[in-house]
Amino acid sequence: MAPPSFAAAALLALTLAAPGTALSAVSRVAVESSSNAPLFESETLQLTDESLSHLSKNQSAYFDFAKNDSSLHTRTFGNGCKVFPGDWLWPSEWVWWLFDELLGGALIKTVPLAASCYKSWPEYDANECETLTSEWTDSNIHAADPASVMWPLFEGRSCLPTTDSSASCTVGGYSSYAVNVSSVGQIQLAVNFARNAGLRLVVKNTGHDFNGKSTGAGALGIWTHNLKDIDYIPNYKSSSYNGPAVKMGAGVQAHEIYEKAHELGFTAIGGEGKTVGVAGGYVLGGGHSPMSSIYGLAADQVLALEVVLANGRFVTVTEENNPDLFWAIRGGGGGTYGVVTSVTSRVQPKVGVTVSTFSFSTGTDVSVDAFWAGVRSYIERFPQNADAGTYAYFWILATGADSFTFLMNPFFAVNHTLAQYNTLVKPWYNDLEDLGISITPNSTYYDNFYDAWMAGFPLETVASSVMMTGSRLFPRSNWETPSSFNATFDALKETISAGYSLLAFNMKAELVDGYPSNAANPAFRETLLHAITSTSWDANATNTEIKSKMEDFTNNVLGKWRAVSPDAGAYMSESDILEPNFQQAFYGSNYARLYKLKQRYDPTGLFYAPTGVGSEDWVVKSLDGLPDQNGRLCRA
Ligand SMILES: *[C@@H]1O[C@H](CO)[C@@H](O)[C@H](O)[C@H]1NC(C)=O
Ligand SMILES: *[C@@H]1O[C@H](CO)[C@@H](O)[C@H](O)[C@H]1NC(C)=O
Ligand SMILES: *[C@@H]1O[C@H](CO)[C@@H](O)[C@H](O)[C@H]1NC(C)=O
Ligand SMILES: *[C@@H]1O[C@H](CO)[C@@H](O)[C@H](O)[C@H]1NC(C)=O
Ligand SMILES: *[C@@H]1O[C@H](CO)[C@@H](O)[C@H](O)[C@H]1NC(C)=O
Ligand SMILES: *[C@@H]1O[C@H](CO)[C@@H](O)[C@H](O)[C@H]1NC(C)=O
Ligand SMILES: *[C@@H]1O[C@H](CO)[C@@H](O)[C@H](O)[C@H]1NC(C)=O
Numbered sequence: 001m002a003p004p005s006f007a008a009a010a011l012l013a014l015t016l017a018a019p020g021t022a023l024s025a026v027s028r029v030a031v032e033s034s035s036n037a038p039l040f041e042s043e044t045l046q047l048t049d050e051s052l053s054h055l056s057k058n059q060s061a062y063f064d065f066a067k068n069d070s071s072l073h074t075r076t077f078g079n080g081c082k083v084f085p086g087d088w089l090w091p092s093e094w095v096w097w098l099f100d101e102l103l104g105g106a107l108i109k110t111v112p113l114a115a116s117c118y119k120s121w122p123e124y125d126a127n128e129c130e131t132l133t134s135e136w137t138d139s140n141i142h143a144a145d146p147a148s149v150m151w152p153l154f155e156g157r158s159c160l161p162t163t164d165s166s167a168s169c170t171v172g173g174y175s176s177y178a179v180n181v182s183s184v185g186q187i188q189l190a191v192n193f194a195r196n197a198g199l200r201l202v203v204k205n206t207g208h209d210f211n212g213k214s215t216g217a218g219a220l221g222i223w224t225h226n227l228k229d230i231d232y233i234p235n236y237k238s239s240s241y242n243g244p245a246v247k248m249g250a251g252v253q254a255h256e257i258y259e260k261a262h263e264l265g266f267t268a269i270g271g272e273g274k275t276v277g278v279a280g281g282y283v284l285g286g287g288h289s290p291m292s293s294i295y296g297l298a299a300d301q302v303l304a305l306e307v308v309l310a311n312g313r314f315v316t317v318t319e320e321n322n323p324d325l326f327w328a329i330r331g332g333g334g335g336t337y338g339v340v341t342s343v344t345s346r347v348q349p350k351v352g353v354t355v356s357t358f359s360f361s362t363g364t365d366v367s368v369d370a371f372w373a374g375v376r377s378y379i380e381r382f383p384q385n386a387d388a389g390t391y392a393y394f395w396i397l398a399t400g401a402d403s404f405t406f407l408m409n410p411f412f413a414v415n416h417t418l419a420q421y422n423t424l425v426k427p428w429y430n431d432l433e434d435l436g437i438s439i440t441p442n443s444t445y446y447d448n449f450y451d452a453w454m455a456g457f458p459l460e461t462v463a464s465s466v467m468m469t470g471s472r473l474f475p476r477s478n479w480e481t482p483s484s485f486n487a488t489f490d491a492l493k494e495t496i497s498a499g500y501s502l503l504a505f506n507m508k509a510e511l512v513d514g515y516p517s518n519a520a521n522p523a524f525r526e527t528l529l530h531a532i533t534s535t536s537w538d539a540n541a542t543n544t545e546i547k548s549k550m551e552d553f554t555n556n557v558l559g560k561w562r563a564v565s566p567d568a569g570a571y572m573s574e575s576d577i578l579e580p581n582f583q584q585a586f587y588g589s590n591y592a593r594l595y596k597l598k599q600r601y602d603p604t605g606l607f608y609a610p611t612g613v614g615s616e617d618w619v620v621k622s623l624d625g626l627p628d629q630n631g632r633l634c635r636a
Helices: 005-011 057-063 093-103 126-135 139-143 184-197 254-264 323-329 368-379 382-387 418-434 449-456 482-497 522-526 543-563 582-601
Strands: 026-028 045-047 107-109 177-180 200-204 219-223 230-238 241-249 302-309 314-318 338-346 353-361 391-400 403-414 442-446 467-475 502-506 527-536 618-622 631-635
Touching: 026 184, 045 184, 057 093, 057 184, 093 107, 093 184, 177 184, 184 200, 184 219, 184 302, 184 338, 230 254, 230 302, 230 338, 241 254, 241 302, 254 449, 302 323, 314 323, 323 338, 323 582, 353 368, 353 418, 353 449, 368 403, 368 418, 368 482, 382 502, 382 527, 391 482, 403 418, 403 449, 418 442, 442 449, 467 522, 467 543, 482 502, 482 543, 522 527, 522 582, 527 543
Parallel strands: 177 219, 200 219
Antiparallel strands: 026 045, 107 177, 230 241, 241 338, 302 314, 302 338, 353 403, 353 442, 391 403, 391 502, 467 527, 502 527, 618 631
């Protein structure tokens, strides 16, 4: 940011010293982590009381750590809202400039990613707009932007790529500013600043979250994407574990950790998606993995986290140190208890995987009844397949009136040779043959996870504005009696027949014996099927039409799934933003304890994320009536 000209004199008031950056408030400290994993260089660069003592009283009022006293209520405008651009309490240009100086120049004022498409922005550039438009659905460009997210619908669609350069583009629901984080001290400054100034705060890593947790109008964003360190720890020790581990910076993405694990000869537990941030909202929300049927959730692997709390302090969270946070942060959701700067997780031995893809459809040889009988024969086998340690991603689509397609996309048979895989699926394949359904599976064995994952899962397509999703974790008990199975099968069939595609995972995610328990959704522990469906609308649909589509989807389409699994839940990170009673659905019996811990560690409600723990105490006054983040955040 360019300094305002009048600021030069004020510089003299600052006598902050840190290597390299004359004015930065961040300095290297000689402290060790209380976990067995040494701090990263970026984690030794911290904000200290000493460095703050060089600020004038007026300045330090913005950047001080939380006092451990009664000054705990949120600073809000008279209307009970977080301070918003244009409010008289909104920090002046000079304060933003000072903040940037203290950060060492890491503050970025938000320019929407698609600004190049609009004449009203200085960034207007028709060629660049064309390139951006062609790349819009590529997750990489959103991960690499300080403010962009992969679900523009929940931002507020305030600046989409367009060929109409005179249309309107606003910062909308994107954060107003973002800190491009390279040290813990910068996160501490941002947390203290947002808390002291009453600003909305959002944490953005890649921006994958389905519900808009990494975006918010008028917010200060903390962008953790560039925290890319990876350390291998051959002998990590804690009360319940003694073995190899890996420490990952918050910005490490699936393809990066898997590649590293491959190089070192172990298996890391992360997501299926190529660009998902493994140590970000993914793991904090539980995180299902192609390895889940054997090792449980990504959150279950976590041995230690380094975290900046709402009071600005940097703490190590392990089973022994801050045990309540250790329980809550692992599964209790991102952007809720603090900003995680790194995660240290168990690693698992190298394992071989058979990856198989195939499809079948209704047609001249396959009647609709035969098709569904073939699908039924598959779904009946979910308990055996998950218990065998496999994970399968499949789609079932209606392709017209009374025409359907099944796609295995892929069957990911962990710890199965080709022969073992073929034995596992033989009874199903035999049923298909008896039904006159012919398939030509493309099955390949890989001797390691990385190669199998690279072959099995393509880069995800993101950033649609004309659809939303919903999901359900169907429990094993639904497979236990013929009538509960029939009800489950009929509900899925009815959804698909009504034109809603099924994108689903046959898997389980039990907590492995001896692993410490955590706050992950208890519904995960019971599940055999994480089923996702979606609804969509015309690009020209009005907001009222979209709203009514969404409500119909939530109540009537997903309502059928809830009706056959009333005590189950849904995976918070791939879910319906309008999920009724989200507390039960996303957190189950853990919610009361999570809420209590939220009050204890974040009494001012500094961290807000839609459908996060404690989010019921807040409301976003969205400008278009849709459940997006384009509006003031106010006390409910
Ligand atoms: C400090 O802030 C007060 C009130 O906000 C203002 O009146 C005063 O001029 C400020 N002092 C300095 C040195 O900026
Ligand atoms: C606040 O004070 C209490 C009681 O003195 C103490 O136990 C606690 O650790 C303090 N918290 C912080 C964040 O300093
Ligand atoms: C963010 O900071 C990193 C250094 O940590 C730098 O390489 C990168 O260019 C910065 N990104 C932006 C968008 O400023
Ligand atoms: C892999 O499968 C073999 C049997 O083929 C079994 O003995 C072993 O325990 C399995 N490994 C894991 C990690 O499940
Ligand atoms: C079979 O699948 C592999 C990925 O596992 C792919 O590379 C290959 O092209 C596929 N072969 C055919 C014939 O589709
Ligand atoms: C379940 O559905 C199958 C296939 O339609 C049917 O044969 C069976 O009688 C049903 N069982 C129950 C208990 O409803
Ligand atoms: C909206 O777009 C659809 C095609 O996607 C078109 O059939 C319809 O006429 C359009 N409606 C309006 C009001 O422009």
